[in-house]
Amino acid sequence: MTQSTKNTHLLVYPFSGSGHIIPLLDLTHLLLDRGLTITIVVITANLSLIEPLVSSYPTSLHKLLFPEPEISPAPHPLIGKVISSQKLFQPIVKWFETHPSPPVAIVSDFFLGWTNELANHLGIRRIVFSPSGALGSSIFHALWRDVGEINARNDNGDENFVVSFTEIPNVPELKWWQLSLSHFYKKGDPDMESFRDGMMANMKSWGIIYNTFEEMEGVYIDHIQKQVGHDRVWAIGPLLPDEHGPLVSTGRGGSSAVSPDDLFRWLDRKSDDSVVYICFGSRFTLSEKQMSSLASALELSKVNFILCVKASDSSFIPSGFIDRVGDRGFIVKGWAPQLAILRNRAVGSFVTHCGWNSTLEGVAAGVMMMTWSMGADQYANAKLLVDQLGVGLRVCEGGPESVPDPGKLAQLLDESSSVDRPERVKVKELSQAATKAVKDGTSRRDLDMFTRLLSEL
Structure with missing residues (x-):
């Protein structure tokens, strides 16, 4: 002080x-x-x-x-x-x-x-x-500033009408249904x-x-x-607790729905970067068709995986799925200690809805991002990860009716575990940049500046 x-x-x-x-x-x-x-x-x-x-x-x-x-x-x-x-x-x-x-x-x-x-x-x-x-x-601000004009340009409500945000760097484009x-x-x-x-x-x-x-x-x-x-x-980000802090493995955001000891014992048996972590955040859920396709893809693939689903959605997991995947899979029905999972040496890729917290947690942990955006700012975040930073692959996007092909998804899951993927190299570099920014780089500088200006008010 x-x-x-x-x-x-x-x-x-x-x-x-x-x-x-x-x-x-x-x-x-x-x-x-x-x-x-x-x-x-x-x-x-x-x-x-x-x-x-x-x-x-x-x-x-x-x-x-x-x-x-x-x-x-x-x-x-x-x-x-x-x-x-x-x-x-x-x-x-x-x-x-x-x-x-x-x-x-x-x-x-x-x-x-x-x-x-x-x-x-x-x-x-x-x-x-x-x-x-x-x-x-930036997109959200431009959208709400010009929302009347944008809506008027798409007066027939075409779901695939493209809106270009020309004043924003890299001119992001989103379809009407993504706004x-x-x-x-x-x-x-x-x-x-x-x-x-x-x-x-x-x-x-x-x-x-x-x-x-x-x-x-x-x-x-x-x-x-x-x-x-x-x-x-x-x-000033990524705003994440210290790697060795108590909140990482225990109570960050909620109590784990499974025993952390059981989960991390399972991870200890897996080789480095071999596990795919799959989670769609606290708000978004998969439809029954989407869950069926994902489960089929996981069965067809050879990857180890942790599948985190809301307790209310666990009934969508196909009958017999857990027995068929055996020790390759670990299912969490409810809240998972996501940050601790992503930071584990065994986890190499992350199938995510691209909520901003999950996006930052995945990048900071240095895991390859596999994007499945469903709403809000997630389409923009997927563009950033895949098209601009090159640290991820798109596996699906859209609401409940967007269902990935199980065979293609299984192939992407298998490919994500390859150590030679360029996305893996780039996300490790970005992870190191995130660590530096917070410890003694630009984020630390901005936080110090903000605190100093507050004290002068």
């Missing part, structure tokens, strides 16, 4: 959902280590995710606890959730006005754009925390306009923090700085 940071009080406000909360908690941990006092806005449903950190920093991390606001009716559940969060505006103002030493700034998730107005009302700074990468966030939430936009609809206003407010905030690093997304960080017109854009 330094004299300059010990009196700096920060309000941290994550958006509900483990994919948003976990990386912001990782950032909170780093800021606590630098001596800041932090109050974190938390709803009762997310208490279990927050408690391990609170117990580690009982005097400097405080909870501002609220019951979960009733979800507002809206064109899409996510938008309803965002709109509902605005009900906390006045309760937070009341808390702030009665606090003996209120925060100098608020760090809030990019879905909480309305907190920019909250910060202005309180006379403090607002910093956006983006749980998406800089490419995904998250924009299909629900109707000009003048109060909920949609409120959501859009929040997205636009992000670019007017005092600063933006990205969970990424320059070697991976430097060109997009530069682009965001040009868009906002200042250099208070910090790339």
